Amino acid sequence: xxxxxxxxxxxxxxxxxxxxxxxxxxxxxxxxxxxxxxxxxxxxxxxxxxxxxxxxxxxxxxxxxxxxxxxxxxxxxxxxxxxxxxxxxxxxxxxxxxxxxxxxxxxxxxxxxxxxxxxxxxxxxxxxxxxxxxxxxxxxxxxxxxxxxxxxxxxxxxxxxxxxxxxxxxxxxxxxxxxxxxxxxxxxxxxxxxxxxxxxxxxxxxxxxxxxxxxxxxxxxxxxxxxxxxxxxxxxxxxxxxxxxxxxxxxxxxxxxxxxxxxxxxxxxxxxxxxxxxxxxxxxxxxxxxxxxxxxxxxxxxxxxxxxxxxxxxxxxxxxxxxxxxxxxxxxxxxxxxxxxxxxxxxxxxxxxxxxxxxxxxxxxxxxxxxxxxxxxxxxxxxxxxxxxxxxxxxx
Numbered sequence: 001x002x003x004x005x006x007x008x009x010x011x012x013x014x015x016x017x018x019x020x021x022x023x024x025x026x027x028x029x030x031x032x033x034x035x036x037x038x039x040x041x042x043x044x045x046x047x048x049x050x051x052x053x054x055x056x057x058x059x060x061x062x063x064x065x066x067x068x069x070x071x072x073x074x075x076x077x078x079x080x081x082x083x084x085x086x087x088x089x090x091x092x093x094x095x096x097x098x099x100x101x102x103x104x105x106x107x108x109x110x111x112x113x114x115x116x117x118x119x120x121x122x123x124x125x126x127x128x129x130x131x132x133x134x135x136x137x138x139x140x141x142x143x144x145x146x147x148x149x150x151x152x153x154x155x156x157x158x159x160x161x162x163x164x165x166x167x168x169x170x171x172x173x174x175x176x177x178x179x180x181x182x183x184x185x186x187x188x189x190x191x192x193x194x195x196x197x198x199x200x201x202x203x204x205x206x207x208x209x210x211x212x213x214x215x216x217x218x219x220x221x222x223x224x225x226x227x228x229x230x231x232x233x234x235x236x237x238x239x240x241x242x243x244x245x246x247x248x249x250x251x252x253x254x255x256x257x258x259x260x261x262x263x264x265x266x267x268x269x270x271x272x273x274x275x276x277x278x279x280x281x282x283x284x285x286x287x288x289x290x291x292x293x294x295x296x297x298x299x300x301x302x303x304x305x306x307x308x309x310x311x312x313x314x315x316x317x318x319x320x321x322x323x324x325x326x327x328x329x330x331x332x333x334x335x336x337x338x339x340x341x342x343x344x345x346x347x348x349x350x351x352x353x354x355x356x357x358x359x360x361x362x363x364x365x366x367x368x369x370x371x372x373x374x375x376x377x378x379x380x381x382x383x384x385x386x387x388x389x390x391x392x393x394x395x396x
Contacts, residue, residue: 050307050348052098052335057106057321058311060088060119064108066135067172068158069240070199072232072321075108082313083331085115089122091315091330096126098335106133108313111143117150124151129291131156133197136183137176144186154292155187156195156224159211161204170203188219193289195222200250201240208250212278216261221283222292225250227274229322230374244272244385251276270301270361272368272385274322303366305379306347309339319347322370323379346380354382355389 061082064075083091095103103123110116111134123130131154132147139157147155159180161167167177187194196215200208208225215223227247228234234241248268254276255266263284267277283289305319312318316326317338328338338344347369350362356372359365367383375384382389 052095052100052339053307053309054100054304055102055104055308056095056100056311056317056335057104057308059106059108059313059321060110060116060311061108061113061313063112064135065112065137065173066109066176068135068233069170069172069237070201070228070232070234072229072234072324073108074233078108079313083315085118087315087331088115088119091311091335092119092123092128093126094330094335096123096128098339100128100335102129102131104131104133109135109138111138117146120147120152121150124153129153134158134183135171135176136180137173139179139183139186141182141186144183144190144192148190148192152192153288154193154195155183156197156222157183157187158197158199159184159214160198160201161207162210162214163207166204166207170201184220185218191288193222193283193286193292194220195224195292196220197224197226199226199228200242200247201228201237202242203240205242205246205250209253212254212257216257216264216280216282219282220280221286221289222280223278225254225276225278229274229370231322231324231370244274247274247276254278267301270365270386271303271388272371272383273303274368274371302364303368303383305366305369306344309344319344319379320370322368323373325373343379352380352382353378355386356382359388 059073061078062073062075063078067076092103105116105119105123110119110132113119120130120132130152132152133156136157144155157180159167159177160170161177164177167180168174184194184196196211198204198208198211212223227244228241230238230241251266251268255268258264258266261281263281265279265284269276279289305323308320310318310321310324311330312324312326314329315331316329318324318326327341327343330338347366350366352362352367356362356367367386369379371383371385372381373379376382
């Protein structure tokens with residue numbers, strides 16, 4: 001129950017370690033009591049005593065069966081030096097031993113690796129909370145059942161429009177929407193925590209609520225809306241990218257649904273953080289989803305680049321998916337050693353320049369480090385999309 005989680009917190013490293021880290025469940029939570037746990041976890045995260053990442057976003061291959069217009073990786077063909085199965089399993093074991101909480105397994109399209117199920121099963125066996133992010137094209141009913149047996153906790157599928165012509169054109173392959181929708185339904189039916197992810201662009205902006213409503217009707221646990229950022233293949237479609245103000249405006253449109261739908265939470269981000277996490281009613285009725293909902297609260301209100309890392313297909317790590325610039329290689333160093341990289345430490349210490357460097361909210365906010373790099377050429381500079389940088393208070 002929530003009281004036992006809070007009372008256990010006097011023992012440092014969460015006191016909720018078996019719940020927040022690893023395969024335990026946070027039971028007995030309500031939307032109201034989640035705020036107390038959130039404050040506890042946030043305090044511990046920002047204590048600067050973490051010795052390993054909270055979440056590792058693992059892009060285990062750049063090989064992909066689609067050609068999405070906004071892909072930060074320019075995925076398609078695999079890298080020449082992608083991790084072998086042995087190398088990948090060794091890195092996963094190192095992550096688990098280090099105390100990392102969550103491992104997101106993706107690509108490219110991870111199911112184009114012959115060992116995709118082995119990666120999931122091994123991560124789950126080591127008590128990592130295990131996620132898969134997929135475009136859904138290869139996710140059959142049998143595949144989802146196998147993933148359930150492997151111990152998968154969470155599956156995210158991308159849908160950018162409920163119109164097949166629009167979605168398929170954006171994703172670069174006919175039939176993409178049909179496969180994605182079926183993948184979501186199989187995930188829901190199997191009882192794995194389900195998430196749908198969409199990227200808001202000019203071409204689909206007005207239809208985002210349609211995807212959102214479809215998710216609610218179909219018992220999806222979570223909806224995550226991303227802002228397209230000028231990185232990777234998205235640099236070629238800059239004219240389709242929306243401003244951060246438009247992105248937040250859409251978040252406010254989705255938040256209006258809270259007034260008429262019980263147990264729906266839409267978390268509007270600080271500064272220029274480019275994602276909006278929505279905990280849907282079905283998720284709030286699920287103990288299995290609660291740890292992910294808490295993660296959503298934390299992620300939405302803070303840039304955790306440096307607290308989390310991106311694992312690239314060749315074993316290198318980078319600060320985040322929108323800033324995929326390698327800083328260390330886990331084939332050569334343990335994650336505990338690599339986690340002390342000067343740039344990652346500076347991000348965690350909030351050692352920023354400009355307005356972000358003097359902002360009273362910098363610890364809990366952090367701004368978007370990727371946007372700072374894109375705009376200023378320096379990931380430690382100010383977030384150009386923060387309203388404070390634009391001359392407005394970001395809390396108004």
